[in-house]
Amino acid sequence: MTARAEPAHPPLLAVEDLAKTFTLHLKGGARLPAVAGLSFMVGAGECVALGGPSGAGKSSVLKMIYGAYRIANGSVRIADGAGFAEMAGAAPRLVLRLRHERMAHVSQFLRVIPRVSALDIVAAPLRAAGTDDREAKARAGAMLARLNLPERLWGLPPATFSGGEQQRVNVARGFLGAQKLLLLDEPTASLDAENRAVVVELIRERRREGCAILGIFHDAETRAAVADRTVHMAAAPAPDQTGTT
């Protein structure tokens, strides 16, 4: 009997035959195919970029993986302990647990919560995972400092922050958690060169820790600096105007 070699990058995410068609109710029920027949895997320690023209469905793929968009066709499996959890048709309770324990999503725009400070927004996932308040705040502060967010802003709700300041709060929150799968939707879009370099370093660190990273990086330099390979998505076909389902 021959011993089976362990894969170099055991998969943490497996996407198979994923498809998404939006129904545009304001356009008489026209159907807009956004993603079709997409399959790929991302393994521990890998960073994979989603590529393709604007409107090809890249953000929609991240949202389906994270459970923000329903998966009507295909399969998205997330490593969960010794096995995998299926996101297609997953109950809300499972989706919430997977977000809490297994995957983080860094979107381009911060979802601000009224009256909650930047420091508390960043520390929240750590606290939810059982880290005590002092340590969670200390680690959140260290991450915000690393991303050059001025300390005078830490105690303020980020509603009035600039785009780049809000994005750094989002990045800090996403990278501080213990989730092994990171979904990054243009994490450097509003950042200057100095802070883009910090994000590149953070991605490399998380890869060394065995995280799997799937990202959309419009900035070619950032993509080349972090990603091993690109999954290319074709431009979406024209909408079907028949209104049939």
Ligand SMILES: Nc1ncnc2c1ncn2[C@@H]1O[C@H](COP(=O)(O)OP(=O)(O)OP(=O)(O)O)[C@@H](O)[C@H]1O
């Ligand atoms: N909730 C929605 N309802 C209807 N159409 C949607 C919805 N979300 C996305 N779309 C459409 O699906 C297509 C793909 O959008 P998506 O944002 O996934 O593309 P993308 O490749 O990320 O684009 P970009 O690079 O410009 O950010 C677009 O035509 C978009 O208008």
